[in-house]
Amino acid sequence: MRITDWNGYERVKFELDGKEGFVVFPKLPAEGKPWVWRAEFFDYFDYADMALLKEGYCRAYYKQHDQYGCPDAVEGMLKFQSFVTRTFGLAEKAIIFGFSRGGLYAFNYAATYPEQVSLLYLDAPVLDIRSWPGGKGKGIGANRQWQECLTAYGITEEESLSAGISPLDRVKAVASAGIPILLIAGDADAIVPYAENGAILVSRYTELGGTIETIVKAGVGHHPHSLIMPEPIVEFVRRYGHGK
Template sequence: MLDGREGFVVAPRTAAPGRPWLWRTEFFGDFAQADRALLAAGWHLACFRLSDQYGCPGAVARMGRFQSYVTETFGLARRPVLLGLSRGGLYAFNYAATYPERVAALYLDAPVLDICSWPGGRGTGIGAAREWAECLAVYGLDERTASDAGVSPLDRIKPVAKARIPILLVAGDADIVVPYAENGALLAERYSLLGGPIETIVKPGVGHHPHSLSDPAPIVAFILRCSQAPDGP
């Protein structure tokens, strides 16, 4: 427990050189094809449960303390790869925007990148009323101030692009929960325009589920490639 929240690290049988790690920001164990492959390759896996915090500043600050703790305690690499699945995209991207020097790469899977898209449901998506109320509360916003608050990942692209953090974006183009056109597509366009390195895998006719890929090889290859770069973990 850290800051009253559960966190944990899963260790491989034999750690890869440099002790790299994948930090899943939400839904640990779901659609974990890439996670399992990395674990078999010697990567550590980590999770810090901050459900229902929607990547707000308080959650990001707690994440920073978690990273400091696990790197010091377990001797893990200085910069992990963050996996932001669904609402986990809020955590992963906002963390990278706040602490770009502490992130090696981002793997975003059907990510929420605009709180007004989800859970707000102000675009073409179905939204989620209970989650929207929770989200507004943790950000200290209301229906009137949410649109111009500048707190979503799509509002915070510049520091991530400036740091040239590699991003892999995987999403379905038929997602009605977290519409790709309102989230991933906008990130891909804006990040590229700012010179940020981003790769996209768009799954035709696929909705919000299933996440990941049936064959996670492209995801694993991206992550391994980032970890082997000169400024990797």
Template sequence: MRVTNWRGYECIEFELDGKEGLVVLPKVFAEGRPWVWRAEFFDAFDNADMALLEKGFCRAYYRQNDRYGCPDAVEGMKKFQSYVTRMFGLAEKAIIAGLSRGGLYAFNYAAAYPDNVAVLYLDAPVLDIRSWPGGKGEGVGGEREWQECLTAYGITEEQSITAQVSPLNKVEAVAAARIPIILVAGDADDVVPYVENGLLLAERYRELGGTIETIIKKGIGHHPHGLEQPEPIVSFVIRQCIAPKM
């Protein structure tokens, strides 16, 4: 374990089961010691995460590249959460940010361990492995990533049709736990098409009575992620995690 300076904040770096983990501490913690856990791409398009750090939310990351939110990765995430909550006294429930393929990790984890998740922030999220990396719909897909994904899940392409392993197959579990979701996506995304991913989640989540706020960026593709002015994301997270419940 080593301590470094990251953008002016104290960062604790460590290994857990041979994988890189890190925790960035705020100057002063917000009430309840909340934390934002970026499932993938730790410091990419992270102005919302940084704004929350400035408001007293810890930031965390656990590197599980090329695992696509498979069951083994989800179990690794559970171990990571247990470790950092114990070691750093963080809130028992995390705000999980799932950007792009990080949506697979974030949502599958929330479905498996809903009591450990306070909020999901999904940004152009992958929610169906056949959409991406499979490319079996409107999206361009990725052949190398598709083979990695199938290997991670231990299934064949044919089995992927009925395997029920994607987040869109697990919406009921997350909705039943009443986990609030904020979803940001571009409506011109040809990598992770919104109509095959975020839109289906939003429709189903609302049907099930779940809280989901969508911010759709007109004419925007897969990049850039996030919002230039992240206040809507930040406000949603604070409202759900800190504001008094009526």
């Protein structure tokens, strides 16, 4: 382990199964040591993450690039969570932020291990691999990433039609666990179309009686993410982020 300074905060870096991980600690941890776990893009539009760090929430990240939330990545996430809760005394349940493709990791983890998650904040999330990176709907897709994604899941393009592996195929498991979701997205997203991802989640989660709050940004594309004034996100985390 190595202790470094990160923007004036203590960061502890380590390696787990050959992958880099770290935890950033607040000046004074909040009761119970709650923590925000970025599934991908650690400091990417991190207005809410920084506001919560100042309020005493730890921040954490585990580098699993190019795995698209596949089962191997989900198992790696479980190992990471077990390690940081045991080693640093963090809260047993994680607050997971899933930005863009990070939505695949965040949601599939919550669907597989719902008892490990207190809430999800999903921002312009990928929730269907055929939408992105597949580009099989209205989105522009990404061919290289699509091939990586298929390899990560060990399926063919044809098998992706019925594999049932995307978050939108697994909504019931998360709703049944009562995990609250905050969804923020732009309605003009040409990369991860809202109609093929977030909007479907909202409809299905609501039908299943799940708690989901949405902020849809009119005329906004895939970027910019989050909210420059992050109080609605922070308030949602304050309300739901202390699951035991």
